[in-house]
Amino acid sequence: AQSVTQPDIHITVSEGASLELRCNYSYGATPYLFWYVQSPGQGLQLLLKYFSGDTLVQGIKGFEAEFKRSQSSFNLRKPSVHWSDAAEYFCAVALNYGGSQGNLIFGKGTKLSVKP
């Protein structure tokens, strides 16, 4: 069965430090991969997505992610974290029906705290 694993439940980084959030997926076909961010009381906002092509994708707010097929990973990175990045981050896989998407399968999320 398809699944997404985010191994880190909670991460704390200092403002200005670099960040990497891990995501591993289990899916037999070529996946569509996403990172969403959720701030308290807010809906999910798309940070970036991977469909095909260049395995390093750029997103909003200075985030990037790298798809590594051999490791079944899609880790999210940011070179310098800002206090406003404190939120919960979700990795997701969309089922791929011959090029057409199905529903998203989410990981359990990683909560990011930022120290001043």
Place this chain on the structure above:
Amino acid sequence: DTGVSQDPRHKITKRGQNVTFRCDPISEHNRLYWYRQTLGQGPEFLTYFQNEAQLEKSRLLSDRFSAERPKGSFSTLEIQRTEQGDSAMYLCASSPFGVAGETQYFGPGTRLLVL
């Protein structure tokens, strides 16, 4: 371009009561999804529509749950005889099916508390 809207944003009800939530997708998005998110978990898929047709339902969607999208625009999710275990955030998302690189855009959610 307005985003996905959901109404109400919060709902408190007593066990055994029926509740109905509404989702208005981004206009011209022909796919509409419902997800449920409990505390400390990621969203879990419930069901989705393509236009007015309900194409898939998760096993999470018990027979107390029903969803409709009568004219292929807004959708409603009804929960009958609510139970405390139904307390969760209910999220709606829409996407333009058939567009390369389609993305699901989420609404702010309806938070349900069953007492």
